[in-house]
Amino acid sequence: MRSLRRRVQEILNAADFPAEIFTGVPVVEVHGDTEALVIGHRGIVSYAPDRVVIASALGPVTVSGTALTVYRMNRERILLHGRVTAVTVGEGEPC
Amino acid sequence: MLRSFRAWMEIEITGANPERCLNRFARKDLAFWRLQTDGPFRLTCRVYASDWPAVQRELNAALCVGKILRRGGLAQTLSGLRHRKVLVVGLILAWGMAFAAQYFVWFILVLPSDQIPAERIRKAVAEEGVRFGVWGQGLDTQWLKNRMLNRIPELRWLGVHTEGGIAVVDYSVRDEPPAEGQPLTDPANVVATRDGVVLSLTVHNGLAAVEPGQAVTAGQLLVSGMIDCPTHTQITRASADVEALTWRHLRLRMPPSAAKKVYTGRTETVKTVIFQNQRRNISGNSSIFGMTCDKMIETWDLTLPGGWSLPLSIETVTLREYRLKPVFQAESEAEAAIGPTADALVCADLTAGSVTSRTLKITRTDSGFEAAADFACREIISRTDPLNPFGEEASHGENHQRRAHGANHQRIRLLR
Structure with missing residues (x-):
């Protein structure tokens, strides 16, 4: 499954198509160190001011920092405010 | 947000x-x-x-x-206002009134001018309808201008426009018309206005015909506007300040008794609120004691910070009743009463000068007192008199110089 998704992604990249639309992989944008935007999430796994874990198609996306807060959230995107120090994509359990 | x-x-x-x-x-x-x-x-x-x-x-x-x-x-x-309907209505009314207030005239601002007092303009426009509380948008400025030009002839133009609740009256004044009479360049002599002895003579223009210490009579030539030169006669406008010692004699009569005020001690204070031209008594009785009372009026105009005057004022009238009591006067009292009166009469008659000495003699007669006053004064007696070099007036006064030289009209050159 994962190899198929990777294969589709390679084809879409070669055709200059936005891969996240077809594959559902999350897009993570970090604006400076004060804002992090996760598009294509699958919900918040855990929330703490120093660590927010967000479920995605690639597994949990972990945003670390200080004074993190969910500024805006809808079914598509989560906007985090605070001081962002790291974003990692790793294993986790979606909610 | x-x-x-x-x-x-x-x-x-x-x-x-x-x-x-x-x-x-x-x-x-x-x-x-x-x-x-x-x-x-x-x-x-x-x-x-x-x-x-x-x-x-x-x-x-x-x-x-x-x-x-x-x-x-x-x-x-x-949502708390749902239970305070009166407050809501009051707020809406206050907002509406504040909004509508800008369309009414609350203050009248008359731009200052040197020629016409602002108060005169303010009164005139108020009588024409620009007053406290009128509908500012309804002012017919053209009609108002025509009325004001008729009312105040010195005006050349007048306009009224409203800025918020302020009616601003702007106007311009006609240029001063030229002074009537002879222009200041016409030939003239300087003659005496009354009899006297010349004390000093300052000639600005012309030829002096008298000297200090000389006695002159009213109408006598003091400075001539015709100056004889070796080749021609110059005619000019003579100008001079001639100070002379003059005398005046006055005869005054005074009844033997005079009415003197004796206050009865009865006073009354009436306070009145004046809104525009309407008066309303707020305290005291409006009836007065008749003609035998002193009336003192103090008016307090209400103003806002910044000098904006409201058409509201409080007037305080204090009435003090008196009775007239005939008092027979002694000669000293008659002299004390007549002296200032005589001085005032003479000072009013002096054009430019002062009284140097006064002699007052009072005699008692059957009908009262009779005073004879002699005044010695120092005053300016010079007056400009138009000169016609081609007419009979050319020989007016003692223009002997012109006669002596046999004036030749062809040689006369007017200097202007």
Whole structure:
């Protein structure tokens, strides 16, 4: 499954198509160190001011920092405010 | 910012996994903000009050418990006015009146001018309808201008425009018309206005015909406007300041008794509120004692900071009753009464000068007192008299110089 998704992604990249639309992989944008935007999430796994874990198609996306807060959230995107120090994509359990 | 207009509520979410509620809120498009965590099992956030039923459903589905901590928002604040209908009506009325007030005239600002006093313009426009409380948009400026030009002839133009509640009166004044009579360049002599002895003579233009110490009579030539030169006669406008010692004699009569005020001690104070031209007594009786009372009026005009005067003033009238009591006077009293009167009469008659000495002699007669006063004065007696070099007036006074030289009209050159 994962190899198929990777294969589709390679084809879409070669055709200059936005891969996240077809594959559902999350897009993570970090604006400076004060804002992090996760598009294509699958919900918040855990929330703490120093660590927010967000479920995605690639597994949990972990945003670390200080004074993190969910500024805006809808079914598509989560906007985090605070001081962002790291974003990692790793294993986790979606909610 | 916009969220504060809608009613919101701050809720506390408690459960094993409160994040699950946030996910459910997001799926149902339920807005939340000001998210704060208070441990792993408790969150606080704000949601719209109108979403509260849906929020409760999602909380139950996520096995969490919600508790309202507080409510807020402009709508929430204003919802308290539902029970204060009079206050709401009052606020709306106040707002409406404040909005409408700008279309009425509350103050009249007359731009200052040197030629015409502002108060004269203010009174005139008030009589033409520009007064406190009139509808500012209804002022017919063209009609007002025509009326004001008729009323005040010195005006060349007048305009009124409103700025908020202020009627600004702007105007311009006609240029000064040229002085009537002879222009100041016409030939003239200087003659004496009354009999006297010349004390000093300052000739600005012309030829002096008298000297200090010389006695002159009224109408006598003092400075001639015709100056004989070796080749011609110059005719000019003579100008001079001639100070002379003059005398005046006055005869005054005074009755043997005079009426003297004796105050009865009865006073009355009347306070009146004047709004525009309407008067309303607020204290005291408006009846007066008749003609035998002193009347003192004090007016206090109400003004706002900045000098804006309101058409409201308080007038205080103090009446003090007296009776007239005939008092027979001694000669000394008659002299004390006649002296200042005589001085005032003479001073009023002096054009430019002063009284140097006075002799007053009072005699008692059957009909009262008779005073004879002699005054010695120092005064300017020079007066300009037009000169016609080609007419009979050319030989006016003692223009002997011209006669002596046999004036030749062909040689006369007018100097202007």
